[in-house]
Amino acid sequence: MYDAQLDRTKNQSKGNPYLLCFSLIKNWNKYTSNEHKDLRFKSFQGLHVIRTVLIFLIIMVHVVWLMPFTFVDNPRDLELNFEKLSYQMVFSGGALIQVYFMMSGCLLTHALKIGAEQHRISWTIFPLILIYRLGRVLPAIMMILGFTTTWFRHLGNGPLWNYYVSPAVSDCRQYWWSHLLFVNIFLPDTEDRACLIQSWHISAEIHLFTIGLFIYLATRKRFRRLAFTIMFLIGLVAPALHVWFKDVEATLVIYPEFVRKLMSDEFRNVHSMPYNNLSAYVIGMCLGLYIYDAQRNDKQFPKSKILSLLAWMVIPATFLLFGISGMYFYGSNERAPLLFRIIFAAAHRPILAILYAFLVLGLVFKFSKLGSIIACWSVWRLPSRLSYMVYIIHINIIQYLLGTRTQLDHVSFINIATNVVGVTGISFLTALPLYLLVEAPLTNFVKTLVFGNHIYPAKDSKKE
Secondary structure (H helix, E strand, O other), X not given: OHHHHOOOOOOOOOOOHHHHOOOHHHHHHHHHOOOOOOHHHHHHHHHHHHHHHHHHHHHHHHHHHHOOXXXXXXXXXXXXXXXXXXXXXXXXXXXXXXXXXXXXXXXXXXXXXXXXXXXXXXXXXXXXXXXXXXXXXXXXXXXXXXXXXXXXXXXXXXXXXXXXOHHXXXXXXXXXXXXXXXXXXXXXXXXXXXXXXXXXXXXXXXXHHHHHHHHHHHOOOOOHHHHHHHHHHHHHHHHHHHHHHHOOOOOOOOOHHHHHHOOOHHHHHHHOOHHHHHHHHHHHHHHHHHHHHHHHOOOOOOOOHHHHHHHHOHHHHHHHXXXXXXXXXXXXXXXXXXXXXXXXHHHHHHXXXXXXXHHHXXXXXXXXXXXXXXXXXXXXHHHHHOHHHHHHHHHHHHHHXXXXXXXXXXXXXXXXXXXXXXXXXXXXXXXXXXXXXXXXXXXXXXXXXXXXXOOOOOOOOOOO
C-alpha cells in the first residue's frame, strides 16, 4: 500500500528504502526485470539457463533417490534399475552441485573486481559482504525451519506419516541451531539425519564463500596464484585421502540402505565437507577474474566452429562422466578398485567444474550463435530466480507426498516421471509467493541496511 500510494512524480520522493524492500509491487517488478547497474553483469544471463536446468535435474535426482525407495509392490524391478545405465547416471547426479559451487566462485570474484572500480577494496568490506551473504540465504532457511518444527506435522496423516515426516520434525526441533550456524555438515553421522537434508549444500557453500572472500582480500597485492593453487590442491587431495584412509566410495552412492537411514559414510565424510569441494570453487574464482579482465580489455573470441562445438560438447561430456561413475559404482557386481576410487574422488569434481566453466565462458562471450539465442530468452530468468527457494522447499514436498501415501507404490518410468513433474510444479508454484513475500524483501532489506546504494555487493550463484 505504501508503494502504491507513493507519488514520485509530484514530490520527487523516492520513499523510505527500508519500507520499499517489502513492497510486493517493487519485488514483482524486480523479479520480472532484466536491468543491471553494470552491463557486464548482463553478459551472465546465460547462467539463468544453467540454473533452471540444474534445479530441474536436482529435483529429478532427489525424486528418483527418495520416492521409489519406499514400500513398493515390485521390489525386483527397483533392483533391476541399478543395472540400467540411465538410472545409474541419475543416481550419480548428486555431483551436479559442483556446478553451483563453480558459479558462486565466479560471480564472487567478478562482482568484487567491478566493485573495486568505484570503491577501494579493503578488509572493512569483509564483514559487510558476509552479512549480506547471510541475509541472502538465512531467511529461506529460517522460514523452512520454522515451518518444519511447527506446522508441518499437522498438515497430514497416514500409516507412513510418522516414518517420513516425524523424523524430520523431531530432528529440526533438536538441531535447528546447527542449520542457522551452518555447522550441520560437521555433526556426527548418527545425528540430524532427516532435518533439511538438502541444506548441506548451503552450509558448504557458505564456508567456501567465506574462505574464497578471505583469500581474495588477503592476496590483493601478491601470492594470489599461489593461494589459488593451494586451494585447488586441497580440493584434489582431501577427498582422495578420505577414500584411502576410510575406505569409502569415491562419490555419493545411492542404495536402499542409504535412503532408509538417510546417511552414509560418503555423505558427510566425502560429499558434504567444504574442503572437498574447494577445487570447483577456486576454478569458478579464476573464471570470474578471467572474464573480468577479458571484458575490461574488450577481448573478442573468434567466431570459430571449434569453440562452438566444444561448448556444446559439455553436455555429452557430462553424460560420459556420469556414465563412467554409474558403471563402476552401480553396474559392477564387485566393488571398484581402491586406486580407481582414489583417482575418481580427486578428479571428478574439478573435471565437472572445468566443463561448466568453459560453458559459462562460451555463454558470456557467445561462442555459439544458437546457444546465445537460447540463453537470451527471457523465459529462463523467471524460474532461475526462484531456484534457491525451490531448492529449499522441494524436499519437504517429497516428504509430504511420501508420508500421505496409503498404499504400496509401483516403480515404473511413468510413475517416476509423473512424480518429477508433480514435485517440480508444486515446488515452483509454492516458491513464487515465498520469493515475493520472504526471500526478496529480506534480501533487499539486508542489502539496503548494509550497503545502501554505495557499492556493488558480491553476487551469488542463485540470484542476480
